Amino acid sequence: MEGLKQALSGVVGDANVFDDPAVLESYAADQxxxxxxxxxAVVRPGSEDEVQALVVWANQTGTPLVPVSSGAPHFYGDTVPSAPGAVMVDLSRMNRVLKIDVRDRMAVIEPGVTYEQLRPALAAEGLMxxxxxxxRADKSVVASLLERQPTLVPRMNYALPEPLRNMGVVWGDGTRFSTGESGNSVLDIDAQWNAGRRLTDPKGPAQxxxxxxxxxxxxxxxIVTWASVRVQLIxxxxxxxxxxxxxxxDLVDLSYRLTRLRVGDELLIVNGTYLAALVAADGAEAVALRASLPAWTLIIGIAGRALRPEQRxxxxxxxxxxxxxxxxxxxQNAxxxxxxxxxxxxxxxVAPEPHWxxxxxxxxxxxxxHTVLENAPGYLATMVDAAVxxxxxxxxxxxxxxxxxxxxSYHMEFSLPYAADDKADAARTRALYSDASTRLMAEGAYFSRPYGxxxxxxxxxxxxxxxxxxxVKAILDPNNILNPSKLCF
Amino acid sequence: MPISDEAYAALEAIVGKENVSRNPAVMDSYAFQWLAELVRPELSHFMPRPVAVVMPGSTEEVQAIVKLANKYKIKVKPHSTGWYHWAAPMYDDKDTMQLDMRRMNKIEIDEKNGIAIVEPYVIHAQLHAEAIKRGWTCNIIGAGCSCSVVAAACAYMGMGPGAYYMGGHAENVLGMEWITPAGEIVRSGSLGSGDGWFNSEGPGPSVRGVIRGALGQRGGLGVFTRCAIKLVHWSGRTDWPVTGTIPAYRLPVDETQRAYTLAAPDWDRWADLYYKIYDNELGFIFHRQFNLAGADLAPAFWLMYTDPTKKLSDVPAMVADPEIAELTEEMRISFQIVLSGRSVADIELQDQILDDVLAETGCWKVERFCDKDMAEFTNVYLQRLGHKHINFVWVGGYIGSWMQIGTPDWVKGYIPTAQAGLARDAKDGLLVQCGGDAMMGPGSSYPGGGGVGLEQFVSYDPNDEASTRAGIKHMEDAITDALSIGYPPGKEAMYLEMGHSDDRTFKKWAAAKQPFTFIFQRKIKEHYDPNDIGDRMYNYIPEEYEPAK
Structure with a gap:
């Protein structure tokens, strides 16, 4: 262990290597x-150089690396090691907002930049x-985008990865690389920025x-070390x-129409239970609220930008x-x-703690x-059947x-709260989770983000x-160093 | 060498005798490709001749043909509608069969979800016509409505005048069906899981990332047999009541739409105007289109084109007309924009905001080109992009140089050099003298703005040796000019590369800023094309050129 710590300290410094059991335990499981x-061990690199050195070291020693950028709670198991002996690469120290350009509405951020951090930084420039x-406040923006978490404004979701554009990455074999437009010229963000490139085009390089x-x-x-993101005017x-x-x-036809017309900013549908959980201060209030809330609510944010916003x-x-x-x-207004x-x-x-x-x-x-909207009521019926x-x-x-x-397409989500300390409730929920997932998949629900x-x-x-x-994995990570045993690897 | 009788008979067995040919005259018709003379020995109009042309009628037939190609070690080059010389076989000394996809021409439209599923020979005009009837429309690529949707979406770029609002095909493609060079079928996103054509990402990392990037594979790595495309709401009339005298069609501008030509006094304010259009979310179609005729000639040309009493030879006299000369100056830095509203109130507000923006930037509407006749012509031209013959109108051939894409501020940085370069190269009269600025291109090739590109239309006579050589020199000059001001080479470099040997091209990629890109692609090729039946239109560097890490 000392050898390991010494090796890691050599890369990221003593202060950024952690092997305290309590710390390790906090990375060992999630929700x-x-x-x-x-x-x-857990390491917190502070630069792209250190990330690259860690990957090179991991290849030399056959050590699995598990990247993580956001703070807890984690929900999907993707940042829990699937193999013993792993080293967590916690990117939260790499938290600089590197660039913000108002005229071109682009920002460049490191993976440790959180929503809580980025929002005021952008707002100061009139951007969002x-x-x-x-x-959650300490959710990494880059991680969220890499996970293809759904975003709230469908008309600005020009493609599912939006607003993610270019990235710097250290591949699993240790190669440092820039994606998209950034990969076509000298690999230095400052030089590119100074030359007027704003890293807007995510495609490529090449084919x-x-x-x-x-x-x-x-x-x-x-391991992504920076990303450019498209931002909007407040x-x-x-x-x-x-x-x-x-x-x-009753909301299906209307939602089809509003998305087709691209009217409004935020557009989402929630049932009473979900809405209650979203706004309630605690569980008791959530239970009380959901009894009084409508069964279904379509929320529509209407916004006007730049000139004549009120008229818009x-x-x-x-x-x-x-x-x-x-x-x-x-x-309705309320x-x-x-x-x-x-x-x-x-x-x-951002959501206050504890997580809603x-x-x-x-x-x-x-x-x-993911699904097309017309299939959503059928999936809801399937979920209800499974719950019953x-x-x-x-x-x-x-x-x-x-x-x-x-x-x-629509992100459709069923949220199943349960009492973790109640073994029977946890077991029942787990069984439901597995069964309902299987049924939904068989009916054509597209699990585009296949966790666990x-x-x-x-x-x-x-x-x-x-x-x-x-x-692709064999090319980019030939020694299967990065988060092994996830997905189909 | 000719295709063997055995292989030919096997092809006939797959598609039927009537759908395969090795007739030399037919083969030459496939080798005759636009731009060939710029890269072929002795300025030949012919690219390498295929050994056979085969017309599959289904995905299964394509798969069978590709497997046969592996057996007989014949290269495969699919061709849907073709655009540029790289649609042809690339080698004189390697047998290549051309797959002509014209029998695969079905369209299926999911009206509820706004999704069209198309086969390779469905052209944008067909899809657009079918979509409009149903209250939808689609992005039409800059190369025009006569081009294949599948080719543009899966195998090339897919941007166009509507990309700013509608998204380019890179953003809009919802699923791809790809026959790999080894003959396996790969379907991207939700389609691969059997869940339908609505999501092109995933599962997990997006498999489509392997299939296409900034460019598609241009026929160099297998064959695309179907794709799904996202449609866009159409607020206008669904009967598309086109009027006018051929070829100057006119489409009445609906009460929820507007069609304008806008102009700026200088390139700084042109850029300011673009940014304000982005910020105010104005524009349904946004393109610098008319200027492809050249800033000195464009107003006269379009007024001639839309006047049934005029002909091309009238243009010089029209240019000299004082009124048109004044108009030429008024719209020297101009572009077209079509607005579309959800409602009359919405379009009226957009109109007000556009006026505000024009006032703020010191720009203006070109009144003559906003008059009813020109607005209606602009409307049909930009909405349908059916006038691609115009590209060749001056002397029968053109090259697109420059076209580097970036922000308006970045693009305006290369405009003076591009202008000066064309003026210089056209000075001796071997290229059409149109004033140096024949630049056209999308208001943004990426939805929401931020990705302008300006392509310099350089007209040359492909049947005149001196003019053709001047065209080649211009392309070489454009590369030098771009590098001299710190910009990467533009489209001309892609054109010229078709005339280079594999060895020269591989060396160039091995010296790229990120050669890993091409190493990655070589490894993908090794996996999917073990018998090398594709060509280097899928860019890779062989192992012997691998640079040191």
Whole structure:
């Protein structure tokens, strides 16, 4: 162990190597059902050079490396080692906002930059980043984008990896690389920036979308050391509106129409349980709230940017109202039973501790996948059937639908809170999680981010993808150093 | 050498006798490709001749053909609609069969979800026509509506005048069906899992990242047999009531749309205007289109083109007309924009904001080109991109030089050099003298803005040796000019590369800033193309050129 510590200290310095059992234990498990495995050490590199040196060392010694950028709680098992003897590469020290350009609306950040950190930095320049729903304060922006977490503004989700553009990466074989536009010239961000390049085009270099290989990779192919992201102007005027219904089906046609028209900023559908969890201060309030909230709520953020923002909002509201009325529904200024400001805070801010998904019962299992909207009611019925079969309270199932890629596909999420310290509840929820996932997959739900136990069935359905990804893995990480045993590796 | 009788018979067995040919005259018709004279010995108009042309009718037939090609060690080069000389076989000394995809031409539109699934010979005009009827529209690539959607989305770039709002095909492709050179089928994203054509990413790392990047494989690594494309809402009339006299079609501008030509007094304010258009989220189609005729000639040309009483030979006199001369100066730095609103109130507000932006930047609407006749012509031209013959109109051939893509501020940095370079190279009259600025291109090749590119249209006579040689010299000069101001080479470098040997090209890539890119691609090629039936249109460097780490 001392030899290991010495070797790691040689790369990142004594102060950035940790082998205290309590520290190691904090990385050994997360909120998911994956098997806990304690890492051997934790290192916190401070630079791209140090990351590269760590990868080279790991290749020489055959040591698995598990990259992690965000603070706890983690939810999906991707940052829990799957192999013993791993070293966690905690990138939280690499937390510089390297560039912000207002005119070109681009920013360059390191992987340790969190939502809590980036939001004020951008706001000071009149800019904002389209974000996921209520991210935790210490969630890494880069990690969130690499995970392809759904973001809130479908019309600005030009492609599913948006707003992620270029990246610096150290591949598993130790090669340092720049993706996209940045990979076409001298590999120095400052030099590129000074030459007027703003690292906006994510594609390439050449005939490979390297950035796409890194998304959804769970740190198995490379360690990202910086990323450029597209940012937006902060709206000059904003308004949040709602449509509430008794059934999900009643919102399907309207959501199709609004995404098609690209009207509004935030657009999402939640059931009462999910909305209650999002805004409640604690579990008791969540339970009380959900009884009074509508069964389903479509949340619509309307924004106006740059010139005449108030008029933009007014015209958008008028257009939305016409579409809502045409479907016999009502556009509302508030959701009965909850203060509007609490919903707006969830849309615009970072989530306070403890994490809102954990407030109800202390633990949560999320099932999420992509679908076209018309199939969502069917998947909901399947989920309810599965919950009933496993005697899981249907009222506890939170449901979230997030249009992505300008409305072509939807992130659909079932959130299953449970009491971690209640073994029976945990076992029941785990069984439901597995069974419902299997059923949904069989019905065509696309598990595009196959964490944990989803990986095997997903890749068994797509042998060509498995072959392609294993080929890529063999090129980029030939010694299988990076987060081994995840996905199909 | 000719294809063997045995291999030929095997091809006939797959697709039927009527769908395969080795007739020399037919083979020459495939070798005759635009730009060939710029890169071939003795300025020949012919690229290497294929040994056979085969027309598959299904994915299964493509797969069978590719497996046969492996057996007989014949290279395969798919061709849907073709654009540029690299659509042809690349080698005189290596047998290549050309796959003509014209029998695979089906369109399926999922109206509910706004998704079109197309086969390789579906051209953008067909998809657009079918989409419009259903209240949808689609991005049409800059090369025009006569080009294959699959080729643009999977095998080349896929950007166009609508990419700024609609997304280019790189952003819009929702699934790809790819027959690898080894004859295996790879389907990307949700399609690969059997879940439908709605998500091109994943599972996990996106397999599509292997299949296409900034460029597609340009026929160098297998064959694409289908893809799905995201459609875009169309707020106008679904009966597409085109009027006008051929070829100056006109499309009435709907009450929720506007079609304008805007102009700037200088390139700084041109860039300012682009940024403000981005920030104010204006624009449905946004392109510098008319200037492809050259800033000195464009106004006269388009007024001639849209006037049924005028002909091409009238242009010189029109240029000399004082009114047109004034117009030429008014719109020297100009571009086209089509606005589209969700509603009348929305488009009226967009109009007001555009006026605000023009006032802020000191730019203006070119009134003559915003008059009803020119607005309607602009509308159909930009919406459908069906006037690609214009590209060749001056003397029968053109080269696109420059076209480096970046932010407006970055692009404006190369404009003076590109202008001076063309003026210099056209001085002796061997290239069309249009004033130095024949630059055109998208307001943004990437949705939401930020990716302008300007392609210099350099017109030469492909049947005149001196003019063709001047075209070649211009391409070489453009590379030198770009490097002299710290910009990378543009499209001309890609064109010229077709005339280089494999050895020269591989050495160039091995010396790239990131040769790892091409090492990675070689390893992908080794996996998917063990018998080397593709060509170097999929860029890679062989092992012997691998640079030291």
């Amino acid at each position: 998911s059902f994956v098997l806990p495995i304690r890492p051997k 980043l389209v974000s996921p729903l209520a991210p 490979t979308d390297f950035f796409r290989l890194l998304t959804g990779a769970q740190g198995t192919l490379g 709206p000059g005027a904003k308004k949040t509106m709602f449509v509430t219904t008794d059934t999900l089906d 909002v007014a015209v958008a509201e008028q257009d939305i109202a016409a579409e809502v009325a045409a479907r016999g529904l009502k556009l 959701v009965p039973g909850v203060a509007k400001s609490r919903i707006e805070a969830a849309l615009e801010g 998904k954990l407030r109800a019962k202390g633990a949560v299992a999320d099932i999420f996948f 079969a496993h005697k899981y309270p249907v009222a506890d199932v939170g449901v979230y639908l997030q249009p992505q890629h300008q409305g072509v 136990e989803w990986a095997d069935p997903v890749y068994n359905r797509d042998a060509a993808a498995k072959d392609a990804l294993r080929t």
